[in-house]
Amino acid sequence: MSPLFEELDYQETPLGPLSLRRRRQLQLDVDVVEVILGDEHLMSDLFTASEEALARLALAEVTARAPRVLVGGLGLGYTAAAALDHAPAAAVTVIDYLAPVIAWHRQGILPIGRRLADEPRCRLVEGDFFALAAAGAGLDPTRPGQRFDAVLLDIDHSPDFHLNPSHAGFYGPAGLARLAGQLTAGGVFALWSNDRPDPAFTDRLAGVFAHARAAEVRFPNPLLGREEVQTVYLAGAAPAPAPKPI
Numbered sequence: 426m427s428p429l430f431e432e433l434d435y436q437e438t439p440l441g442p443l444s445l446r447r448r449r450q451l452q453l454d455v456d457v458v459e460v461i462l463g464d465e466h467l468m469s470d471l472f473t474a475s476e477e478a479l480a481r482l483a484l485a486e487v488t489a490r491a492p493r494v495l496v497g498g499l500g501l502g503y504t505a506a507a508a509l510d511h512a513p514a515a516a517v518t519v520i521d522y523l524a525p526v527i528a529w530h531r532q533g534i535l536p537i538g539r540r541l542a543d544e545p546r547c548r549l550v551e552g553d554f555f556a557l558a559a560a561g562a563g564l565d566p567t568r569p570g571q572r573f574d575a576v577l578l579d580i581d582h583s584p585d586f587h588l589n590p591s592h593a594g595f596y597g598p599a600g601l602a603r604l605a606g607q608l609t610a611g612g613v614f615a616l617w618s619n620d621r622p623d624p625a626f627t628d629r630l631a632g633v634f635a636h637a638r639a640a641e642v643r644f645p646n647p648l649l650g651r652e653e654v655q656t657v658y659l660a661g662a663a664p665a666p667a668p669k670p671i
Contacts, residue, residue, distance in 0.1 A: 428449070429448065429451075433445040433447055433458075433534055434529065438524075439522075440462055440523070440588065442462070443462050444462075445459075445534070446460075446461065447459075450648075453471075453648070457469050458535065458536050460501070460526075465588065468500045469501075475644070475655040475656075476504045477503050477506075479507075479579055479617045480505070480507035480508040481511050482640055482657050483577055483614075483657075483659060484515070486613045487575050487612070488611060489609070492514075492515050492516075493571070493573045493609075494508050494573060495519075495520065495573040495575070496519040497554035498519075498521060498578065499520075499521035499526050500521075500579065501535055501536065502530060505517050506540055509546060509547060516548075517547045517548070518573075519548065519549050519550065520554045520557070520564065520565070520566075521550075521554075522551070522552065522553050522554065527549045531549070548567075552566045554580060555580075558595055559595070563607065572607055574608070574611075574613070575614075576607065576615070577617075578615070578616045578617065579617035580592070582620075584623065584626045584658075596626070598633055601629065601630065601634075601660075605634055609662070610662060610663065611664040612661070613660070613661050615659050616660075617655070618655060618658065620656060622656045627639045633660070635663040636660070637658065637659065638658075641655075641656060642654070642656065
């Protein structure tokens with residue numbers, strides 16, 4: 426029988442206190458691992474359908490045989506793991522601002538263990554995704570100028586609910602345009618949101634990218650006895666022009 430509550434790690438970070446916890450969910454009789462930042466509940470391993478759908482839906486639209494994938498936000502690792510599963514030839518770079526989160530994966534203390542840390546196709550890089558996106562020189566600080574076939578972002582709760590006010594500019598037309606410049610021709614940007622689809626944000630994406638849509642991700646929540654609805658926004662860069670006939 427596991428203890429009802431255990432704090433696996435606690436660290437002070439530039440964004441506030443960060444806690445990794447395991448607690449017993451008595452109603453479902455399961456252990457739940459969750460991450461708390463300050464007063465914000467960031468994530469848990471109880472519901473991971475939308476995090477996995479973020480990778481699956483995006484990579485279904487990527488045509489590259491060996492796509493280069495950038496994941497913004499490591500968390501418990503389910504998006505990056507899904508990307509590796511969905512595209513066996515993919516190279517996945519994960520950018521996370523919080524060094525302790527990367528350390529948890531390297532220590533193997535999360536539910537997926539060292540799955541990402543031991544995967545040769547996956548690189549875990551400490552960095553500020555939003556600062557890198559704003560600078561426009563590349564999203565991987567160790568490989569300036571690298572472009573990606575897919576950028577998967579799961580950091581803020583939604584385009585309007587940010588962990589840090591400094592993130593707000595990314596979701597405007599100028600910020601999204603800079604992000605589009607980091608994609609290869611025909612590349613895909615995918616964004617996770619805890620909320621239902623927002624037509625205004627989908628329109629904003631469509632004003633920057635060649636095409637955009639919002640996909641609902643539905644899954645049962647036995648704790649509340651209802652179906653949850655979250656969103657994956659998908660936006661595609663224009664494909665490369667066809668070669669001119671000779």
